[in-house]
Amino acid sequence: MQFSAVVGQEELKKHLVSEVRNEKISHAQLFLGKPGYGTLPIALAFVQFLFCEDKKENDSCGVCASCRKVQKLQHPDLHFSFPTVQTISKLSDPILPEWREQIGENPYFNLNAWIKKIDVKERKPIIGKDESQEIIKKLSLRAFEGGYKVMLIWMAEEMNTACANKLLKIIEEPPAKTLFLLVSESQEYMLQTILSRTQKVIVPRVHMSDISAFLKENHQMNNDASDSVAARVDGDVLEALEMVGDQVEHDENHGLFVQLMRVCYKKNVLDMMQWAESIAATSKEHQKVFLRYALHMFRQSMLRNYTEDHLTRVSADEDKFLENFARFITGNNIMDFMELFNKSFYQIERNANGKILFTNLCFQVMRFIHAA
Numbered sequence: 001m002q003f004s005a006v007v008g009q010e011e012l013k014k015h016l017v018s019e020v021r022n023e024k025i026s027h028a029q030l031f032l033g034k035p036g037y038g039t040l041p042i043a044l045a046f047v048q049f050l051f052c053e054d055k056k057e058n059d060s061c062g063v064c065a066s067c068r069k070v071q072k073l074q075h076p077d078l079h080f081s082f083p084t085v086q087t088i089s090k091l092s093d094p095i096l097p098e099w100r101e102q103i104g105e106n107p108y109f110n111l112n113a114w115i116k117k118i119d120v121k122e123r124k125p126i127i128g129k130d131e132s133q134e135i136i137k138k139l140s141l142r143a144f145e146g147g148y149k150v151m152l153i154w155m156a157e158e159m160n161t162a163c164a165n166k167l168l169k170i171i172e173e174p175p176a177k178t179l180f181l182l183v184s185e186s187q188e189y190m191l192q193t194i195l196s197r198t199q200k201v202i203v204p205r206v207h208m209s210d211i212s213a214f215l216k217e218n219h220q221m222n223n224d225a226s227d228s229v230a231a232r233v234d235g236d237v238l239e240a241l242e243m244v245g246d247q248v249e250h251d252e253n254h255g256l257f258v259q260l261m262r263v264c265y266k267k268n269v270l271d272m273m274q275w276a277e278s279i280a281a282t283s284k285e286h287q288k289v290f291l292r293y294a295l296h297m298f299r300q301s302m303l304r305n306y307t308e309d310h311l312t313r314v315s316a317d318e319d320k321f322l323e324n325f326a327r328f329i330t331g332n333n334i335m336d337f338m339e340l341f342n343k344s345f346y347q348i349e350r351n352a353n354g355k356i357l358f359t360n361l362c363f364q365v366m367r368f369i370h371a372a
């Protein structure tokens with residue numbers, strides 16, 4: 001990726017550009033900071049600039065053969081090492097397709113997202129001894145394209161001691177034109193011996209205004225919304241993205257809920273079937289999130305009916321909807337609703353057929369809502 005695709009970090013970009021231009025590239029660098037500050041994106045942009053055959057003043061060209069290879073994460077002289085679940089693969093290379101996919105989807109991600117990506121059982125990944133041997137082997141080869149060989153180690157703090165110890169010598173005295181780029185969230189868990197052999201590149205928080213501008217451009221947010229998110233995330237792009245995602249999810253679920261209640265109230269069977277079909281086509285995770293959301297709305301309706309309004313915890317769009325809807329949730333049907341949605345949640349978790357389950361749910365909701 002190009003420096004222009006990295007959110008903010010203008011000073012650091014300048015520093016890295018001048019490092020390459022003045023040929024003062026330290027052979028082992030440790031990019032330190034939270035993943036949401038952009039440690040990995042900035043390391044990738046640095047490599048692309050280094051390899052670029054037609055460097056522009058402040059960035060790689062983005063179109064030369066080298067740039068395209070780095071962009072696809074398929075440059076023969078750019079090697080990656082990252083934590084893997086040892087029972088799946090002791091080496092990074094077999095997991096490269098997932099690695100490329102993850103960075104393609106979003107280069108701002110953390111170890112948790114990575115774990116979810118590579119292992120359904122979500123076991124803890126490490127960088128182990130076998131991988132360190134592989135690193136040494138790869139770096140002993142001559143560079144394919146005659147320039148630098150780069151070894152980028154992501155989440156370097158996940159190297160176990162055996163791995164780290166094996167790498168000490170090569171990090172201290174690497175073969176000619178070899179570059180180690182370690183990316184790490186915290187130096188706390190890294191061996192002192194490794195730390196003392198690397199030059200630290202501190203990746204600071206992203207400026208609030210840069211996060212806000214990024215959200216506006218990439219997530220079609222207005223000034224108020226993007227400023228409000230940017231103000232709450234403490235310079236962390238990843239957190240900002242999560243917050244935006246939550247908002248989208250909220251809007252989706254709210255829309256689904258309103259639609260469900262509407263078609264069931266009108267006893268429109270055809271629309272009910274259609275609603276059931278569309279939610280059945282989404283992921284189990286999504287279905288569970290929706291069911292939870294519906295439970296939240298039933299509870300809020302009850303609170304609205306039987307307590308003072310100010311006790312309810314709802315957003316503006318929910319509040320508007322509940323104004324008319326809450327009267328349909330009463331002591332006559334609340335228990336039925338809660339039980340139905342709780343039971344459905346339980347059954348989805350146990351792999352029930354979504355289409356049958358949600359069709360059924362629609363007919364029950366139709367009955368209950370008219371029993372208010």
Ligand SMILES: [Zn+2]
Binds near residue numbers: 054
């Ligand atoms: Zn280029």
